[in-house]
Amino acid sequence: MNLSDPKDLASLLEAFLLASGKPMSIERMAELFDEIERPTPSLLRKALEVLDKSCKGRAFELKEVASGYRLQVRERFSPWVGRLWEERPQRYSRALLETLVLIAYRQPITRGEIEDIRGVAVNSQIVKTLLEREWVRVVGHRDVPGRPAMFATTKQFLDHFNLKNLDELPPLAVLREMEPEPQPLDVEEAPVPAALQARADLEAAPEAPREQTSFRSLLAELDSMETGLKTDFDDLRAEAEPDEGQSAPEEDRRDY
Incomplete structure (x- = not known):
């Protein structure tokens, strides 16, 4: 894998985000690389842009929130995806x-x-x-x-x-x-x-x-x-x- 290529790096970042189950900041992503191979923040952002474009037309999207980036199901699928969990959700007044x-x-x-x-x-x-x-x-x-x-x-x-x-x-x-x-x-x-x-x-x-x-x-x-x-x-x-x-x-x- 060529970590200097945004396309290859985008695939690796996708794997990070899918496995983490929570938002990841640019800094946290960088920590997962050895110092000698660590991509620069600008290269990581380019890779995220590639990943974002690759999500077009798919059921999930790349979203930046307060804690970092995450992959999430698009909102229009929420009513069906919610059926995966049989637990009765907590009620809010x-x-x-x-x-x-x-x-x-x-x-x-x-x-x-x-x-x-x-x-x-x-x-x-x-x-x-x-x-x-x-x-x-x-x-x-x-x-x-x-x-x-x-x-x-x-x-x-x-x-x-x-x-x-x-x-x-x-x-x-x-x-x-x-x-x-x-x-x-x-x-x-x-x-x-x-x-x-x-x-x-x-x-x-x-x-x-x-x-x-x-x-x-x-x-x-x-x-x-x-x-x-x-x-x-x-x-x-x-x-x-x-x-x-x-x-x-x-x-x-x-x-x-």
């Missing part, structure tokens, strides 16, 4: 998904600020679930009485929703304004439509290459539930955001 969306768009944000926007209390189990799934993390504490924890999203969140960075989040204009309405006490556990649930849980067997959930699809599903989020948070910033020097460092806002 509308309240959990709305909380996740607020953290994604307003990070860093405290639980109290989420409750102010949603108009209802955030169940402790919701925060626990998001932390356990490693979709959110605590990035600091607000410098106010009680020092509440501030939450932000993670690289795992970006990877799961097929995003390279937060700039790829869909515009908030796709959501209607949230208007809390009277609901039974168990509304927090209301089931999510089957189509959204199937997409949200396709990661159940990480060793298999497949399409990850689209965040735009998640937002569209929330919108179809007859509820949404504010499309303009400017009116909340004055009361919800901390004074200068109290928010999380800039890298915590954008790196994850």
Whole structure:
């Protein structure tokens, strides 16, 4: 094998990605070569471009996400591929998904600020679930009485929703304004439509290459539930955001 030839190198990188079962960065790929034969980062990128072109017309694609590159099944095949796993997928409530969306768009944000926007209390189990799934993390504490924890999203969140960075989040204009309405006490556990649930849980067997959930699809599903989020948070910033020097460092806002 000629490792200086992008075509030969592309085949080897395809093998790496298929075997890894998770995203791989350029740096990680380079570590798999002996120093004497190690391709340059530019050559690795050329090989990835060749690999990307070779996926045209096939059932899978090369996708770059926050943690690196991966091979995954194209989204249009997701409804059928999901049938490979017989386990009943974990259910996510509308309240959990709305909380996740607020953290994604307003990070860093405290639980109290989420409750102010949603108009209802955030169940402790919701925060626990998001932390356990490693979709959110605590990035600091607000410098106010009680020092509440501030939450932000993670690289795992970006990877799961097929995003390279937060700039790829869909515009908030796709959501209607949230208007809390009277609901039974168990509304927090209301089931999510089957189509959204199937997409949200396709990661159940990480060793298999497949399409990850689209965040735009998640937002569209929330919108179809007859509820949404504010499309303009400017009116909340004055009361919800901390004074200068109290928010999380800039890298915590954008790196994850």
